[in-house]
Amino acid sequence: TQLLEQSPQFLSIQEGENLTVYCNSSSVFSSLQWYRQEPGEGPVLLVTVVTGGEVKKLKRLTFQFGDARKDSSLHITAAQPGDTGLYLCAGADLIQGAQKLVFGQGTRLTINP
Amino acid sequence: EPEVTQTPSHQVTQMGQEVILRCVPISNHLYFYWYRQILGQKVEFLVSFYNNEISEKSEIFDDQFSVERPDGSNFTLKIRSTKLEDSAMYFCASRERSGGWAEAFFGQGTRLTVV
Numbered sequence: 256t257q258l259l260e261q262s263p264q265f266l267s268i269q270e271g272e273n274l275t276v277y278c279n280s281s282s283v284f285s286s287l288q289w290y291r292q293e294p295g296e297g298p299v300l301l302v303t304v305v306t307g308g309e310v311k312k313l314k315r316l317t318f319q320f321g322d323a324r325k326d327s328s329l330h331i332t333a334a335q336p337g338d339t340g341l342y343l344c345a346g347a348d349l350i351q352g353a354q355k356l357v358f359g360q361g362t363r364l365t366i367n368p
Numbered sequence: 369e370p371e372v373t374q375t376p377s378h379q380v381t382q383m384g385q386e387v388i389l390r391c392v393p394i395s396n397h398l399y400f401y402w403y404r405q406i407l408g409q410k411v412e413f414l415v416s417f418y419n420n421e422i423s424e425k426s427e428i429f430d431d432q433f434s435v436e437r438p439d440g441s442n443f444t445l446k447i448r449s450t451k452l453e454d455s456a457m458y459f460c461a462s463r464e465r466s467g468g469w470a471e472a473f474f475g476q477g478t479r480l481t482v483v
Contacts (some may be wrong), residue, residue, distance in 0.1 A: 296476050297459050
């Protein structure tokens, strides 16, 4: 059974600080997606990383896929209150076939003004 | 921008009743999925559907569940006899292609409450 563990589960920091969220597994994934989910809504895709070691930037957000494609991180620089939300990582298990997603349990981020 | 749409947004049903959750995936997408999220827990895979048949299902997806693509646009999840533990958010997702990697896009969800 593939599992993705996110850490920390909860993080509360002050506006302007930097933070990193981790997503770890013992399994290899063909790709890994990061989503953001608002209460009562569906996950909204932020980014997909595919190649081991890949780094992608989305404004103040930096996403990295581990060299072995088993782990990923999300780093936010100078966090803003608008970054508050639930961040989910999800790994896709195969390049061919169903490519179902295995989700982490999420990191609930609170940025205090 | 194309999006996955789900109806209804909220469904309340009595235990033992049948419910049908509806989804309209993005029009040129080929793979369709149902996931569920029990309150406070992880998003869990239920089933994937490709080329008019189930391609993979989880152990959660037992005989009480079925999926159908009755026409070219809708994708439905039926729960035959609902149980209290079926209460959850149900998300439909779709993906563009079958080979290589491709991103999955999610609908806004249907909150199912079984009473």
